[in-house]
Amino acid sequence: xxxxxxxxxxxxxxxxxxxxxxxxxxxxxxxxxxxxxxxxxxxxxxxxxxxxxxxxxxxxxxxxxxxxxxxxxxxxxxxxxxxxxxxxxxxxxxxxxxxxxxxxxxxxxxxxxxxxxxxxxxxxxxxxxxxxxxxxxxxxxxxxxxxxxxxxxxxxxxxxxxxxxxxxxxxxxxxxxxxxxxxxxxxxxxxxxxxxxxxxxxxxxxxxxxxxxxxxxxxx
Ligand SMILES: Nc1ncnc2c1ncn2[C@@H]1O[C@H](COP(=O)(O)OP(=O)(O)OP(=O)(O)O)[C@@H](O)[C@H]1O
Ligand SMILES: [Mg+2]
Numbered sequence: 001x002x003x004x005x006x007x008x009x010x011x012x013x014x015x016x017x018x019x020x021x022x023x024x025x026x027x028x029x030x031x032x033x034x035x036x037x038x039x040x041x042x043x044x045x046x047x048x049x050x051x052x053x054x055x056x057x058x059x060x061x062x063x064x065x066x067x068x069x070x071x072x073x074x075x076x077x078x079x080x081x082x083x084x085x086x087x088x089x090x091x092x093x094x095x096x097x098x099x100x101x102x103x104x105x106x107x108x109x110x111x112x113x114x115x116x117x118x119x120x121x122x123x124x125x126x127x128x129x130x131x132x133x134x135x136x137x138x139x140x141x142x143x144x145x146x147x148x149x150x151x152x153x154x155x156x157x158x159x160x161x162x163x164x165x166x167x168x169x170x171x172x173x174x175x176x177x178x179x180x181x182x183x184x185x186x187x188x189x190x191x192x193x194x195x196x197x198x199x200x201x202x203x204x205x206x207x208x209x210x211x212x213x214x215x216x217x218x219x220x
Pocket of ligand 2 (some may be wrong): 016017018040086087088089161
């Protein structure tokens with residue numbers, strides 16, 4: 001059975017597609033068979049990135065497609081090790097369906113209260129529909145200066161949740177890389193790649209933990 005990792009948020013533009021693509025790239029480079037399912041059929045951010053990536057050649061293959069429903073995204077899922085689901089920039093009944101089926105649900109947020117507040121609301125809503133805290137991963141993105149990390153960690157901790165170790169700073173190098181079909185870990189800026197590596201590695205550890213839970217049959 002493939003592992004399913006989804007990226008969800010109540011607010012748009014927080015970094016779902018950006019992190020989903022980074023995880024896909026790191027997974028594929030690690031020889032996993034990766035499907036990146038873009039559920040935003042209007043924007044198709046991940047799909048367009050996938051095309052640019054393919055045109056570059058040389059990159060480890062990622063199967064990227066747009067799907068009108070989560071069920072469609074799961075067709076032929078046994079052919080993959082990792083299914084990454086990039087959801088649209090708002091919540092809908094599909095968010096719950098996707099989250100329930102996911103081994104890990106990633107909620108990206110910036111460090112502004114404008115983004116942290118809806119992030120906590122969403123985390124609570126996910127818990128209310130039966131998704132335990134250990135399947136939730138909050139990822140700090142778009143950080144402008146180091147002091148923002150402390151503010152965000154304190155805010156999320158006060159709400160009873162935890163941020164993944166590491167964060168993604170706001171950088172033009174990430175945008176340029178994504179424009180070219182590359183991921184956060186593949187920019188021309190070594191320090192930016194390193195920051196992305198730290199966060200994606202934290203996420204991979206979380207995924208590995210949840211994969212072990214699934215194999216032991218203790219999943220919820
Ligand atoms: N760390 C960053 N530094 C610079 N630009 C970033 C960073 N993260 C994301 N962006 C840019 O910000 C915009 C929003 O990011 P992204 O598309 O990943 O968010 P999203 O949550 O998927 O948005 P939506 O809700 O619309 O699907 C994109 O233009 C992306 O390239
Ligand atoms: Mg998106």
